[in-house]
Amino acid sequence: MCHVIVTCRSMLWTLLSIVVAFAELIAFMSADWLVGKAKPLGSEETGSGAGGAREPYRPTLGLYGRCTRVSHMQISRRDTLCGPYAENFSEIASGFWQATAIFLAMGIMILCAVAFVSVFTMCVQSIMKKSIFNVCGLLQGIAGLFLILGLILYPAGWGCQKAVSYCGHYAAAYQLGDCSLGWAFYTAIGGTALTFICAVFSAQAEIATSSDKVQEEIEEGKSLICLL
Numbered sequence: 001m002c003h004v005i006v007t008c009r010s011m012l013w014t015l016l017s018i019v020v021a022f023a024e025l026i027a028f029m030s031a032d033w034l035v036g037k038a039k040p041l042g043s044e045e046t047g048s049g050a051g052g053a054r055e056p057y058r059p060t061l062g063l064y065g066r067c068t069r070v071s072h073m074q075i076s077r078r079d080t081l082c083g084p085y086a087e088n089f090s091e092i093a094s095g096f097w098q099a100t101a102i103f104l105a106m107g108i109m110i111l112c113a114v115a116f117v118s119v120f121t122m123c124v125q126s127i128m129k130k131s132i133f134n135v136c137g138l139l140q141g142i143a144g145l146f147l148i149l150g151l152i153l154y155p156a157g158w159g160c161q162k163a164v165s166y167c168g169h170y171a172a173a174y175q176l177g178d179c180s181l182g183w184a185f186y187t188a189i190g191g192t193a194l195t196f197i198c199a200v201f202s203a204q205a206e207i208a209t210s211s212d213k214v215q216e217e218i219e220e221g222k223s224l225i226c227l228l
Contacts, residue, residue: 004122006122007205007209009208012201013118013198013202013204013205014119016197016198018119020115020140020191020194021114022115023187023190024104024108024111024187024188027184028063030183030184031061031062031065031067032184033060033154033185034060034061034158034163034166034167034180034181034185035059035060035179035181036058036059036060036178037166037167037168038057038058039058059166060182061162063092063097063101063104063154064084064086065082065083066082066083066085067080067081085162093161094156094162095157096154096156096157096160097157097160099153100154102150103146103147103149104151106143107147107150110140111195113139114136117132121209133203133206134202136202137198137199137200137206138199140199141195143195144192144199147191148192151188151189155174156174158173158175159172159175163179164177167179
């Protein structure tokens with residue numbers, strides 16, 4: 001008989017697992033890892049034909065994508081064009097960024113798989129007599145290690161030609177030059193921290209769903225068990 005068991009701790013772990021997976025995926029796909037040095041646009045560059053210098057803008061650069069403005073158009077949010085600068089994996093600007101992409105992709109795939117499985121933990125709490133929470137927590141810990149490796153290797157690629165063109169000649173490995181870190185990098189760091197929190201919290205979810213009170217309600221014949 002299938003028992004649907006919902007507790008505060010198991011539900012919180014499920015929600016956090018889904019949030020972490022989406023946060024890391026969005027960060028990976030974003031072009032806002034590096035915010036380049038400000039590039040002023042004059043009226044002659046925009047083709048507006050009048051007025052002085054326009055407000056400067058800062059292009060952004062991601063692992064495989066970038067966002068910039070088209071110089072012959074008037075300045076507005078619609079002028080910002082985003083897309084991949086690399087048509088295939090080998091065209092990613094740095095070998096370190098290629099390694100970063102591999103480690104992040106591996107971590108994200110594991111997190112997405114765990115997020116998918118976590119939805120079904122309300123009905124299935126064990127697989128082959130092993131707690132599904134413990135297995136998922138272990139996988140989240142492994143994913144966190146992959147994410148850490150990727151984030152450590154990423155700054156080593158700041159000296160590549162692509163990064164130098166955005167950040168100036170002072171850019172080098174672990175030196176930003178004229179660039180600043182974008183929201184995607186901070187999101188990836190925050191997601192990595194939450195990944196380890198999820199891995200630890202999975203044990204609490206396991207304790208909550210296998211408590212004596214849950215067992216008592218199962219023995220009473222209840223198929224839907226909701227506990228605070």
